[in-house]
Amino acid sequence: MRHDWNAVCAVVAKDFTAIRRSKAVVLPMLFVPFLLLVVLPFGIGLAARAAHGGDLHNILNKLPGGIARPILRYPPRQQLVILVDGYLLAPLFLIVPLMVASVLAADAFAGEKERRTLEGLLHLPIGERDLFYAKVLSAWLPAVAISWVGFVVFCGVANGVAWPVVHRVFVPTALWIVMIVWLAPAVAALGMGVMVRVSARARTAQEANQLGGAVILPLIFATVAQSTGLLLVSVPVAVGVGTVVWVLALALLARGASRFTRDRLAASL
Amino acid sequence: MLTIEAYDLARRFGPAWALDGLSLEAEQGEVIALLGPNGAGKTTTVRLLDGVLTPDRGHARVLGMDPVAEGAEVRRRTGVLTEAGGLDDRLTLTENLVCHARIRGMPLGEARRRAGVLLERFGMSSLASRTARGLSTGERKRVALARALLHQPEVLFLDEPTSGLDPAATRDVLGLIGGLAEEQGATVVLCTHFLTEAARLCRRVAILEAGRLLAFGRPSGLAAGLWSGLPVDLDMGGSADPARVEQLRNVRGVTAVEPNPSGATVVVTDRDVIPGVLAVAMPVFSAVPRPPGLEEVYFALTGRASAEDAQRAAVPA
Secondary structure: OHHHOHHHHHHHHHHHHHHHHOHHHOOOOOOOOHHHHHHHHHHHHHHHHHHHOOOOOHHHHHHHHHHHHHHHHHOOOHHHHHHHHHHHHHHHHHHHHHHHHHHHHHOOHHHHHHOOOOOHOOOOOOOHHHHHHHHHHHHHHHHHHHHHHHHHHHHHHHHHHHHHHHHOOOOHHHHHHHHHHHHHHHHHHHHHHHHHHHHHHHOOHHHHHHHHHHHHHHHHHHHHHHHHHHOOOHHHHHHHHHHHHHHHHHHHHHHHHHOOOOOHHHHHO | EEEEEEEEEEEEOOOOEEEEEEEEEEEEHHHHHHHEOOOOEEEEEEHHHHOOOOOEEEEEEEEOEEOOOHHHHHHHHEEHHHOOOOOOOOOOOHHHHHHHHHHOOOHHHHHHHHHHHHHOOOOHHHHHOOOOOOOOOOHHHHHHHHHHHHOOOOEEEEOOOOOOHHHHHHHHHHHHHHHHHHHHOOEEEEEEEEHHHHHHHEEEEEEEEOOOOEEEOOOOHHHHHHHOOEEEEOOOOOOOOOHHHHHHOOOOOEEEEEOOOOOOEEOOOHHHHHHHHHHHHOOOOOOOOOOOOHHHHHHHHHHHHHHHHHHHOOOOO
């Protein structure tokens, strides 16, 4: 089947422009990454500069050996910042692609119904698959871009604030690189896959967000975070978890694509 | 040349038939109306003809193509004004137009040029760079209509193009629709529940109710099928008295007489009968032959359909 990439790009460009102008979409998309990737590492860095170390031993002893052992090798004053910024924030970081992808997917799919703009798109000579790809890309690309830009900012803040304590660039670690390059795009795709299904039933973006954001995505996040938090002690495990998430995401998206037909969409208007 | 042909088109949603057995045709440059109240099946018809919905029964050809098998090609050559207009409030008017033009494969420069020309033509160029949020209903309709015309479609589907418009805007839009068919040779399918605009613009009308096609054809032809004779309004300066009514009934060629406050309406078999009627009715200040209009045809057909439905419902199964 031939694809009309010009039409795909036109829909993506339209959605990007529309998203940029919508405060209701942009603000939550920026607030959470700012909190997680700027405020948190900044606070942790300041705390590490003020602390004298020593109290962390008890916490580290309760963590799996794979995480605790490398941290215990550092001087006590560095342990807090390395534990939080180098390890604990990594699974938490996955909230960013998951949340951004789900907010944008709700806007791209259910939002078109809510704004009554979907019917106009259905009457255009764009293939169903092309329209689906365009909608997926207009949510997935910003989710990954925000994650990556956020990560660069996070590295700057974390290393900069903790420099007086650590005296070197300690993030990104190899684990973080796998998380950013492999796992974050997979989680964004998984969020998309879920929201495509949810949006097919919802009549408004808010309804889709409530159903997807309040019920389904937290469950996914808990599962992914749990598995990464407990298992991400080595790069191969992270790669494995990422592969599983990719397979799940692509299966959900393929299922969503097969149900994304003009007839079905028009019948739901 | 026929540009639209539909045979026994039907589509249901769940157990209910949204459209049940629609057959019609339209020639190049013709304006036809789909007339009916909300829920009659007008929008479903447009979606079926444009290949957005798939029929459960029947088939159609638009510009010689099957909308189910060649939907993309059909949609490339048709333009649609949806009932809601479908403008994205977050985009500027130009962006709303350019985006659709780009999806239709128009180069960016050409898309911008066409958008500018059409916004100018519809008197919206001063607002071209502001977002669609806050536009009045009339302004939205005009922009949406401009968008539907971007690629100079050969068939134009207009779903309630004048609903929500003020009288001046309605007049402008109707003038434009007539011009499209006459000057550009576009076939226009006008979905409306306004009888006057259908009567003004359309040669043929399809009257729909609850998904059923009640009739399709010229209003005069439909009237001929419903009634025989020509009604003539007589202004007699006051209601015709019973004796005069009786005299009128006895005139050869008169089939019915109905008194009214200014005189009477007399139904004659032919125009030649009118002098005989006038001779009996004198003094008469005016005699105006009034062939049944679309409104009478519409209400007669929908009323008959309702009566038949009620009769069917009353018959025990």
